[in-house]
Amino acid sequence: MSTPPPLAGGTNGPDALRPLLETTLAALTEGAETRGGPLPSGGPTTVTTRVSEAAGNLLPTHGTGAHHALRTLIRAITAGAADPADPLCTAHLHCPPLALAAAADLAASALNPSMDSWDQAPAASALEALLTTTLAAEVHGTGTGDALITTGGTESNQLALLLAREHTTTPSRPQRPLHLLVGANAHHSLRRAAWLLGLPEPITVPTPAGVLDPTALDKALTARTELSGPADAYLVTATAGTTDAGLIDPLTDIADLCEAHGARLHVDAAYGAGLLFSDTHRPKLHGLERADSVALDLHKLGWQPAAAGLLTVRDPTDTTVLTHRADYLNADDDTEAGLPDLLGRSLRTTRRPDALKIAVTLKALGRTGLGALVDQVCDRARELADLITAHPRFDLYDKPTISTVLFRPTDADDDHIAQVRRTLLDNGTAVLGRATIDGRRWLKATLLNPHTRTEHLTALLTLVEGTSHR
Numbered sequence: 001m002s003t004p005p006p007l008a009g010g011t012n013g014p015d016a017l018r019p020l021l022e023t024t025l026a027a028l029t030e031g032a033e034t035r036g037g038p039l040p041s042g043g044p045t046t047v048t049t050r051v052s053e054a055a056g057n058l059l060p061t062h063g064t065g066a067h068h069a070l071r072t073l074i075r076a077i078t079a080g081a082a083d084p085a086d087p088l089c090t091a092h093l094h095c096p097p098l099a100l101a102a103a104a105d106l107a108a109s110a111l112n113p114s115m116d117s118w119d120q121a122p123a124a125s126a127l128e129a130l131l132t133t134t135l136a137a138e139v140h141g142t143g144t145g146d147a148l149i150t151t152g153g154t155e156s157n158q159l160a161l162l163l164a165r166e167h168t169t170t171p172s173r174p175q176r177p178l179h180l181l182v183g184a185n186a187h188h189s190l191r192r193a194a195w196l197l198g199l200p201e202p203i204t205v206p207t208p209a210g211v212l213d214p215t216a217l218d219k220a221l222t223a224r225t226e227l228s229g230p231a232d233a234y235l236v237t238a239t240a241g242t243t244d245a246g247l248i249d250p251l252t253d254i255a256d257l258c259e260a261h262g263a264r265l266h267v268d269a270a271y272g273a274g275l276l277f278s279d280t281h282r283p284k285l286h287g288l289e290r291a292d293s294v295a296l297d298l299h300k301l302g303w304q305p306a307a308a309g310l311l312t313v314r315d316p317t318d319t320t321v322l323t324h325r326a327d328y329l330n331a332d333d334d335t336e337a338g339l340p341d342l343l344g345r346s347l348r349t350t351r352r353p354d355a356l357k358i359a360v361t362l363k364a365l366g367r368t369g370l371g372a373l374v375d376q377v378c379d380r381a382r383e384l385a386d387l388i389t390a391h392p393r394f395d396l397y398d399k400p401t402i403s404t405v406l407f408r409p410t411d412a413d414d415d416h417i418a419q420v421r422r423t424l425l426d427n428g429t430a431v432l433g434r435a436t437i438d439g440r441r442w443l444k445a446t447l448l449n450p451h452t453r454t455e456h457l458t459a460l461l462t463l464v465e466g467t468s469h470r
Contacts (some may be wrong), residue, residue, distance in 0.1 A: 005066065008110040017110065020066060027071045031078025038086035040079060041428035047080045082431055087456035088463070090445040091433035093243070093271055093297075097305040104360040105305050108353045115149075115351045117329040118340045125342055128355040132310070134362070138276055139296070139312045140289050146316040148345055149354050152309035153270030154189040156295035159311045159347065160266040161193045161235065163293060166321040167264065168233040176233045181205055181220055183212035183249060185242045187268055210245055210437065212238055214253040221261040234263035240285055241271025244435040244444070245397065246404030248272055251287030259290075267291040270309070272402055274301020277370040281378060284401070292318070298358055300448065301374055301402075308354055319344065376450040377403045384445060384457045393465055397442055406435055406442040409468040414441035420467045430463045 006016035040047050054076035063069070083089055085096035113121035115128065128149060136145030150156045161180065168176035180194050180202040194202050203224070206216045221234060236258050238249040251267065258265040267288055273296030275281040276288075288294060291314065298308040313319060323344040325332070330341045343349075362370070381400040388396040388407045397406035408417055417434070421443060424430040433444035443464065 009112065013110055020070060023067045023070045024074055027074035028078050031075040031081070032083070034075070034079040035081065035083070035428070037428045038089035038431050039082050039425060039428040041426065043426045051076050051080055085449065085451075086431075087449050087452040088429065088460055089431040089449075090447055090460070091431040093300045093446055093448070095300055095303050095448040096451075097299075098303045098361060100364055101304050101357040101361050104357040108356045111353075113353050115345070115353055116342055116349045118342060121342070121353060124353040124356065125340055127359055128345075128353065129340075131355045131359050131362075135296075135310055136312045139273065139294050140291075140314045145312055145314050146319055147310045147312040148319060149351070150295075150309035150311055150346075151307040151348075152297050152299065153187060153268060153295045154192075155347075156270065156297075156309050156311040157187065157189045157237075157266070157268055158193040158196065160237075160293040160295060161190070161197055161199065162347075163313065163318050163321060164233075164235040164264050164266065165197060165199065167318060176231065177228075178233045178235055179203060179224060181217065181224075181234060181236045181263075183207045183237070183239060185210060185212065185239055185244070185247065185249075186237055187239065187243055187270070190237055190268065210242065210247045212249040212254060214250055214257060217254065218257055218261075221257065221263060225261060234261065235266060236263050237266045237268060238291075240267055240269035240273065240275075240288060241402055243271070244404075244437055245406055246271065246400060246402040246446070248284055248401055251285065251291075253287075255287045255290040265291045266293045266295075268295045270295050270297040271300050274298070274370075274374055275402065277301075277367055278374040278378075279371060280375055281402075290314075298361075301377075302358070302361070302370070303373060303448075303450075304354075304357055304361065308358055322347070373450045377447045377452070380452045380457065381405050381445075381447045383454065384447065384460075387457055387461060391461060391465075393468070394461065397437065403447045405445045405447070406437070407445075408440070408442050409464070412468060416468070417441045417443060420464060423467050424463060430460055432460075432464070 007013055008017055054072055084094045113124040115121050115124060118125055132147035132149065136147040137143065139145065148159065150159065165178045168178050178199055180199055182190050182202045183205050185207040191202055203220055205220050206213050217236065224234065236254060238251060238254045240248045240251065255265055269288060272285065273294065275285055294312045296310050296312065298304045299306040302308060326343060330343045335341050381403040384405045385396055385399050388394045393410050394407050395410050409420070418441065421432050421434055424432060433446060435442050435444045445460065
């Protein structure tokens, strides 16, 4: 009988991992050198062919061995990756993770705790409780709130709507209809969440300047309450860091209106919540602490490997509606005996200990270290905007609020702008996003790499200019 492959955990796990990590790191280096830029060249067909050739038969009769499989597939994936650590990879809210966070994530994978019962994750569940309390206090104020670990803004927004819907239930009103009011700038996941939860079609509030208009919100809330009175409930969703332009809704004004109308407030701050770590930029989020719930992603302005999302709530009792019983995970007598109940901490059952990498990062860098990273990417965004303004062949959409910059070649039509972006992608030389605002298409650079320098910004503009005038 053959000896089974070694395991990652246990006292022998580190020794088993060490040579495999050497192979893995070498393959990462080789793959990055092969790629030679932020994206593989050749487009989808070429990349697919390269991966297929490298992978070969993924289920052979006899395996190739650990080192060959690691070297071959990791090298191929790395060579064909979009690398957010490259300063010219700026298309999305897709950050380059810190090395220390990735190292912590390796430990999480090796230990493999499952965060659905205490006996699978004793220490990890205790650490998660400390982390969620810490971050809830960061958002809502010291000594208040709670937080749940999520896979990101989409799950957080869905949870926020679910908690709001259940919050409308009272003994006298078993289920009050919940109406969702979203800005025209809101993330698509909010409408999808309303659909998944069987809520009425959301009411769209205009965002004429790219942010939710308080006057229009007041009118919408007044009209709805005059129509249905106290029979219905309302959830207003604001955004702190829009996907297209990185704009922040006027949170204090919106919180005032929600208080006046008796509406609940959720803020999708998946992008913008990272500004809390910066003394310079934190004031932009004034009013965030008044929200009933807040979505934040630390795999954006937190430099974590995905996934690292959270949903914070101002009232800790809001999460009690997630309580669920399964005798094999949280039997009543176990809970009464003092074993923590984890099943009500998520809609998921099996889930990774994502709190570990976040906690390691917070402890290693502290508020000043994270704040410095936030300041650096925001500074680079303003610098890029200044370079665009000074350039005779580019138009700037507006000065950046966070770290997103929209621009376009002067006098180019929308089709040409789309072609410029795709040409850069096919060449593998730069990765830019796209956004349509005010009926015009813009190239989008979202700067999340704190190692980006002036020469990288000028190189990016040179590539766009050269592609634009071919």
